[in-house]
Amino acid sequence: TTPDGTRCNLPVPLHSIQYCTAPPVELEPGSARECTITVVEMDTLDCAHALVQQGHIPVVLNMASKTCPGGAYLTGTGTQEEMLFRRSNYSQTLKHGMGPVRYPLADGGGVYSPAVTVFMHGPDKGYAPMQAPFEA
Template structure:
């Protein structure tokens, strides 16, 4: 097992720990103790091959919100407030967890280090033939992933009280074709279908809150201005009474990636998402 300080662990230490475990196990945490079970639980994850074909939502009546937070911590806050949120796993289309085994640090890798999501995607699947890559407008719905570690800032310490959260795994375009640092029109239209797929899946499965992020705006090099605008449009057109929180950690990387606008990623999304509050007839968010 990897070298740890108390119950915390570094990303590299996590990789070493992960490689020491057998591949087909279910991890169930009780406080700071873990029990390994050899039998995988029942299949739960479901592939929706084209989420954009699901019924369209209704115009948004609850303003969207952009927060400086981790997606799982934001989901936990919503759970504590009595909501039933679903988290967008900003996935690698070809490999569950992306590069989390090698120490990569994007949002998907973070989710996989802190939960049993990889097991849900690889083994707890209703369609036995489900194989990566995820289809272009496909979404994998996992109704209950167990989160048992804290955030990277918390050094991935074991949680004293693990919690369950629903997850939607969908992939943005990886380094799409740009024109003058802007998504080409065909990619903008397709990205809108991707966001529609996520929103419609969340509504289809009865969730009253969605935690999104700066989808594809990191290593996948999608311009944040374009993604934020498309996301804001779809939320306004289809989110209905569902709470939509966009969780983005404001750090060195997010401040450095200023895009065309010259402002940080989180401010880019705030300008797009929260500007639509004006004229809303919703209750207070």
């Protein structure tokens, strides 16, 4: 429910894809594109939200625990991974689709979650529900 009392239905999350080893990267000749990388001191999801509002499609990198999905987000710990899980439906993306992601993750492995819905502000706004959730 948003601050003005509006109920917000979240989409059924897409499933995550687990990689047991780093996938090979093959580029077609001439397929390289220009990429700009900028480093900012900002909350991960606040930055993603700002990029969405500017018309971009952000990719959010989770510096994740390889043994415990979400780290200790249920106990109130406040690292980057816990904030991602606490403020979105990220944990659900690990349980839907092709079955749960298996932990611990393999060395060189990872998980790709293509459409995570962020629906809560961060601790600076008391984890209030967002008026307009967004996908990253």
